[in-house]
Amino acid sequence: MEGKTVQRPHAPAALACSAALLLATLTACGGSAEADTQSPTTPHGVTAQASSSTSVHVMWEPASDNTAITGYEIYREGRKVKSVPAAKRMIDIDGLTASTAYTFTVRARDAAGNLSGPSPAVPVTTQATPPEDDRAPTAPVKLRGTADGSRAATLTWGGSTDDVGVTSYDIYQEDSRIHSVPGTATTARLTGLRPGTVYTFTVRARDASDKSSPDSNAFDLTTASAPGAPASTAPTGLRTTTTAEGKQFVVDLSWDQPRTGGEIPAYELYLNGRMTTTIVWGGTPPQGRATYRLTLTDPPGTRYSLKLRAKLPDGKWGDFSAQRTVVLGD
Incomplete structure (x- = not known):
């Protein structure tokens, strides 16, 4: 029986075709043909x-x-x-x-x-080995500040005292340290902020033994809005009062509601940066200042940071309020 002849491409031609297909595939998928070889700028x-x-x-x-x-x-x-x-x-x-x-x-x-x-x-x-130091510095006082446009701010405060000496001041934004200055300074300029945003700052003093003071007073600061940006939707004037009731603690919150052009049906309450509960009104949403009672069963000394945001009439969530810190039983 006569066999069937099969035509096969010449080997070099077949390899060239495969290479072209591979190159096209890599290029289409953002492969090595488009590799990033450019280094970042120097910090x-x-x-x-x-x-x-x-x-x-x-x-x-x-x-x-x-x-x-x-x-x-x-x-x-x-x-x-x-x-x-x-x-x-x-x-x-x-x-x-x-x-x-x-x-x-x-x-x-x-x-x-x-x-x-x-x-x-x-x-x-590095500093010299400090003498025996059993006490932390006192808390900085009278923390104040001003927004320098939409992306910067300047903070000032009254200095702390220490039995050995204050070596630095640490600036915190919502419990995260964002800046430090030497112990001889009582002012700090912060950059890289976002326009139209509410920030809550505190300051702690530190000594050569790395002992930190208690927090200063919390200071709320709002940066200027970017040109043409909508007005802030953050709740303002957030206040907290903590009382003990038996083996549990009750935190009463109150705040001024933002102007949104309509009723605010709900709020999200965050504890330590995590959404904890949604506050939904049983009837008609309140006008003006709103209140909420939160019950906590943690032991005395437990520290919480609280902030909230409103659900806007269009269904989106608004800007966060300033943050408040409570210590149960304090």
């Missing part, structure tokens, strides 16, 4: 502050990238000691030796693993 504004005899606080301004920054790497004498995500621009380097000189640099990293050049090296000397 600038790097500072290093000796927070104590064994730690240094390093801060820097953000870098930029053609795609996105995914993190920063911190180097001590040219050796990497810490990595942080892109959202962080400060870190404490611990485990150092007292009265010792160090240098720190910072590099930015993108999603492709490209590293920026190192920032200029910043020298710092």
Whole structure:
């Protein structure tokens, strides 16, 4: 029986065809043909502050990238000691030796693993070993501030005292430390804020033994809105009162409702940054100032931060109120 002849392409031609198809596939899927080889810009504004005899606080301004920054790497004498995500621009380097000189640099990293050049090296000397120190500093007082446009603010406060000495002041925004200044300063300028946003700041003093003071008073500050942006929908004037009732605690909240052009059917209440309950009115929503009673069964000394936001007439959730902190039984 006569066999059937099968025509096969010449091998080099077949390989060329496969390579072309692979290149087209990689290009279509954003593969190596479009690999990111551009490094981020070098971080600038790097500072290093000796927070104590064994730690240094390093801060820097953000870098930029053609795609996105995914993190920063911190180097001590040219050796990497810490990595942080892109959202962080400060870190404490611990485990150092007292009265010792160090240098720190910072590099930015993108999603492709490209590293920026190192920032200029910043020298710092850790503090001397402190004498025996059993007491924390007193709390800073009279925290005040002003918004500098829509993306910056300046805070001022009355200084703390300590039996040995205050070495730094740490600025907190909703219980997260966002900035530090030396113990000789009682003012701080904050940048990188969002327009038309309510911020709640507190300050703590720290001594050479890394003992922190209690919080200063909380100060609420609202940055200016961006041109053409809608008015803020944040509840204002949030107040809290905590009382003990048997083995539980009752927190009474009250606040001024935002003007939204209609009734506010509900609020979301957040404790320690997590949504805890939705406040829904049983009948007609209240006008003007609203109230809510929260019952907690945690032990005395438990600390909570509270904030809330309104459900707007169009069904979307509005801006967050300023934050309040309560300590049960305090």
